[in-house]
Each structure stands twice: as structure tokens, then as C-alpha cells.
Amino acid sequence: MELLLVEDDERVRRFVRRGLEAEGYVVAAARDGIDGLQRAQAESYDVMILDVMLPGLNGREVCRQLRQSGVPTPILMLTALDHTEDKVECLRGGADDYLTKPFDFEELLARLEALARRGRGYTCGAPAVLELGNVRIDRQSMQVFLDQEPIDLTAKEYQLLDLLLSSPGRVFSRTHILNKVWGYDSDPLTNVVDVYIRRLRSKMRWDRDTGWIRTIRSYGYRLDPAMDLPEPALKRIG
Structure with a gap:
């Protein structure tokens, strides 16, 4: 599965990329909104992880322009903002899902899998x-x-x-x-x-x-x- 990760924080970007690649993803990475927008418009990805706070062009604007240009790639927004209005703004701007930092890596994987399916943890009852x-x-x-x-x-x-x-x-x-x-x-x-x-x-x-x-x-x-x-x-x- 091919994924585009747009994240300006180097430590977060390296951590997420390394973990996703270990899970079998092919990951392309961008460090700012402008680069992320250009990559998403030029290439086809199964899913996209897009940080909200990005230099050059913020994540919401990247998402808006992608949707306006007809790019259908499922988008998971990463946000450090935990206010309801911020999440609503992300979803209304064209994002398919959002995840608040700090996040659980296993939840990130589950959400990406769900988005990928849509685009094409201990479970309940865990043994004692x-x-x-x-x-x-x-x-x-x-x-x-x-x-x-x-x-x-x-x-x-x-x-x-x-x-x-x-x-x-x-x-x-x-x-x-x-x-x-x-x-x-x-x-x-x-x-x-x-x-x-x-x-x-x-x-x-x-x-x-x-x-x-x-x-x-x-x-x-x-x-x-x-x-x-x-x-x-x-x-x-x-």
C-alpha cells in the first residue's frame, strides 16, 4: 500500500515512516504543505496522512485544494488541536478522518486500513x-x-x-x-x-x-x- 506522509516535525515524520514501513507500507514523505500538495497532485496514493500545522501551506488549505482539483485520495488529518470546531473544520474541508496528537500508533494503523478500504489493540473480550x-x-x-x-x-x-x-x-x-x-x-x-x-x-x-x-x-x-x-x-x- 502506498502512502503519502506530510509532516514537518522531523522526529514525528521519522517515527511514523519507520513504523509504517515496518508494517509493509511504501511511504513517500513531504516536509511542508507546498511539497505535499504537489506530490499528491502528481502521484496516486492509497491514503494520505496530512498534518494541520505545516509551513508554506497549512494542512487544511492543502486538503481544500486537493478536493477542488478532484484528487480523491483518502486523507487522515493529524492535529494537535483537540477542540471540536477544529475537527469539524478538518472534516468539512474534505478530510476523511482525523487523529489528535499524541496518538496511539495501533489506532493510526487501524484508521489507515479503514480509509484504504473505503478508498478502493487488545480487542474486546481479550483473554484474562x-x-x-x-x-x-x-x-x-x-x-x-x-x-x-x-x-x-x-x-x-x-x-x-x-x-x-x-x-x-x-x-x-x-x-x-x-x-x-x-x-x-x-x-x-x-x-x-x-x-x-x-x-x-x-x-x-x-x-x-x-x-x-x-x-x-x-x-x-x-x-x-x-x-x-x-x-x-x-x-x-x-
Whole structure:
């Protein structure tokens, strides 16, 4: 899926672009409204992320001109303004949806998918207990057990493990992890994810070379347990 991202904040632009590319998007990026307008008029995109506050030409004006020129690309507006009138103005100006900063990266993905469909998280009822092999998470008590032995994890370590264990085999980008566990919606310029992965491996006694948390170079991490786990490998107890 091809996407145009128009965002002048370099850290936000880099963070979102890296995360979307890790999810399989082909991302073109513009730093100001004029460049964004020209790109959107010259090329065809499946969806567009457009910041409201842009140099050169603000996002609302970019959106208005695109609609006047007949460009049908679905547009998701990003705004730091949380007032109802600002959101209404975006929608009446031709935007298909809006998202207020700071935003949840998973919500951004869901909204983009919905817009893309229109243009062409833990879900409700999430299990109270996750069990994979010899690892068990009780979400109600926030306790983790390894071979029925309780493991002492910090809050962030617990959240990281819960995220990985909820979707074994899925590759989570560092961007996605930073957003879901730490709540960042821009690049914090730290290696905090890698540090916590090392701590989690150590506490869970997982050998980096024999399975469980796999490093996916240049992307992120995947929970990849040994192949000889009893079936069913993942039990969801609600």
C-alpha cells in the first residue's frame, strides 16, 4: 500500500515512516504543505496522512485544494488541536478522518486500513490469561510464571512481554513497541526497546540463539518459541 506522509516535525515524520514501513507500507514523505500538495497532485496514493500545522501551506488549505482539483485520495488529518470546531473544520474541508496528537500508533494503523478500504489493540473480550509453553501471564493479577515459578518483572517488562506473547510469530517493529509500551508518538532517540529486550531475555532465561525472542534486523522483534511446544501452543482463557 502506498502512502503519502506530510509532516514537518522531523522526529514525528521519522517515527511514523519507520513504523509504517515496518508494517509493509511504501511511504513517500513531504516536509511542508507546498511539497505535499504537489506530490499528491502528481502521484496516486492509497491514503494520505496530512498534518494541520505545516509551513508554506497549512494542512487544511492543502486538503481544500486537493478536493477542488478532484484528487480523491483518502486523507487522515493529524492535529494537535483537540477542540471540536477544529475537527469539524478538518472534516468539512474534505478530510476523511482525523487523529489528535499524541496518538496511539495501533489506532493510526487501524484508521489507515479503514480509509484504504473505503478508498478502493487488545480487542474486546481479550483473554484474562495467556499461556505459551512454560510461560503463563495472569492479566488480572499482572503476574508472570515460568515453569509455574513467579517471575519478578517491572511494569514495562511486563507490558513488553504481554505484547509479544499476545501475538506469537508476529514481528513487532521498534516503533510499534515504543508506542504501545512507552506511549511515544515520535522518535525518543534512545535504544530503550533493545535494553528492555535484553533485560526480559535475562529474567525469562531465554537464550538469544535458541528461540523465544528473535531479533529481526532493522525492524524489531518476534516471539518465536521452540517448535516442540505442546499443542495447542497458545491457550486463551477468558
